Amino acid sequence: xxxxxKEIIADQLSVDADSITETTSFKxxxxxxxxxxxxxxxxxEDEYSVEIPSEDLQNLLTVGDVMNYLKGKGxxx
Amino acid sequence: MTSKVIGTGxxxxxxxxxxxxxxxxxxxNDEWIVTRTGIHERRIAMDEGTSFMAAEASRRxxxxxxxxxxxLDLIILATSSSDHCFPSTACxxxxxxxxxxxxxxxxxxxxxxxxxxxxxxxxxxxSGTYRTALIVGADCLSKLTDWTDRGxxxxxxxGAGAAxxxxxxxxxxxxxxxxxxxxxxxxxxxxxxxxxxxxxKTPEFGYIQMDGQEVFKFAVKKVPECxxxxxxxxxxxxxxxxxxxxxxxxxxxxxxxxxxxxxxLEKVPMNIDRFGNTSGATVPILLDELNREGKLExxxxxxLAGFGGxxxxxxVLLEW
Numbered sequence: 001x002x003x004x005x006k007e008i009i010a011d012q013l014s015v016d017a018d019s020i021t022e023t024t025s026f027k028x029x030x031x032x033x034x035x036x037x038x039x040x041x042x043x044x045e046d047e048y049s050v051e052i053p054s055e056d057l058q059n060l061l062t063v064g065d066v067m068n069y070l071k072g073k074g075x076x077x
Numbered sequence: 078m079t080s081k082v083i084g085t086g087x088x089x090x091x092x093x094x095x096x097x098x099x100x101x102x103x104x105x106n107d108e109w110i111v112t113r114t115g116i117h118e119r120r121i122a123m124d125e126g127t128s129f130m131a132a133e134a135s136r137r138x139x140x141x142x143x144x145x146x147x148x149l150d151l152i153i154l155a156t157s158s159s160d161h162c163f164p165s166t167a168c169x170x171x172x173x174x175x176x177x178x179x180x181x182x183x184x185x186x187x188x189x190x191x192x193x194x195x196x197x198x199x200x201x202x203x204s205g206t207y208r209t210a211l212i213v214g215a216d217c218l219s220k221l222t223d224w225t226d227r228g229x230x231x232x233x234x235x236g237a238g239a240a241x242x243x244x245x246x247x248x249x250x251x252x253x254x255x256x257x258x259x260x261x262x263x264x265x266x267x268x269x270x271x272x273x274x275x276x277x278k279t280p281e282f283g284y285i286q287m288d289g290q291e292v293f294k295f296a297v298k299k300v301p302e303c304x305x306x307x308x309x310x311x312x313x314x315x316x317x318x319x320x321x322x323x324x325x326x327x328x329x330x331x332x333x334x335x336x337x338x339x340x341x342l343e344k345v346p347m348n349i350d351r352f353g354n355t356s357g358a359t360v361p362i363l364l365d366e367l368n369r370e371g372k373l374e375x376x377x378x379x380x381l382a383g384f385g386g387x388x389x390x391x392x393v394l395l396e397w
């Protein structure tokens with residue numbers, strides 16, 4: 001899952017995929033603001049066919065947070 | 078028979094309000110506003126009402142079309158901020174420009190208003206009911222804005238745009254409109270509430286309220302979707318389109334739409350930096366600018382697309 005996530009994040013946030021790890025923080029490490037995160041969430045929703053409600057966003061601070069969240073939603077690794 | 082745009086016009090108030098001006102009345106700053114919206118300044122009405130701005134834009138559109146107001150059969154005006162509950166703004170414009178032979182009425186579709194007005198007028202022209210129509214998008218959102226809410230007050234501006242359309246052989250190729258009232262609560266502005274001598278309540282009025290995140294997601298999903306639909310259903314390819322004239326709500330939305338459509342940002346003209354979100358007026362103001370700057374030539378294909386409160390959305394494919 002991490003490889004695919006890196007690809008999506010790199011594309012959405014225009015950052016280098018190699019700089020992304022599980023502990024990467026969207027806001028602190030990648031400089032993403034709230035609108036960047038909405039776009040990222042939409043790309044993830046499309047990719048994994050899940051719904052990510054707005055209120056869940058505040059808990060998704062790092063790449064690892066998102067991976068755990070998606071696994072919790074039944075997305076296969 | 079279809080509908081051809083034969084003239085455009087627009088009007089914005091003279092008073093420029095910069096981000097620095099806003100930072101003096103609410104807790105915000107230029108950097109925050111610019112990076113999240115692309116807006117540098119907007120025009121705010123001092124004493125220009127919605128119908129005044131609409132009439133000015135209409136006069137300019139008539140002059141550009143080179144026709145007299147008496148030739149108009151139909152006036153459809155889209156607004157969410159009319160000066161009166163009645164008469165309609167369309168009727169006020171009719172009186173102001175002396176379009177004595179026209180029937181005039183307003184429609185309400187918030188930021189999709191101009192596309193809805195154009196589509197409605199087009200249906201009358203294509204059916205042969207009327208020949209010449211004036212369509213207007215005019216909004217004075219500054220009077221509906223909560224100037225203490227920094228999340229919304231930085232977004233909006235006032236203005237009006239108009240177009241004259243006439244029955245012809247070329248023009249509107251296809252249109253799509255949609256609405257989803259079930260999701261209407263994400264973007265609202267309460268009108269006067271119920272209140273009378275019998276229920277003992279005093280009518281109150283509300284301000285624009287927005288769930289920015291939901292509106293952003295709605296726009297970024299729905300706009301590319303309806304643009305693809307209007308192109309697919311008419312057998313038109315993305316590459317044939319010279320400009321995608323999108324509702325100016327947020328630079329980041331325009332950017333995200335272009336990305337989703339895999340189209341270069343040069344094909345998505347913008348003026349949000351100067352005018353902010355003027356609701357139903359953004360698309361006709363932008364169209365007027367493109368027209369007056371000589372960027373549109375006869376035969377060019379363009380798509381107009383709007384989205385907003387309702388929720389509503391619409392796209393019109395036309396040959397200039």
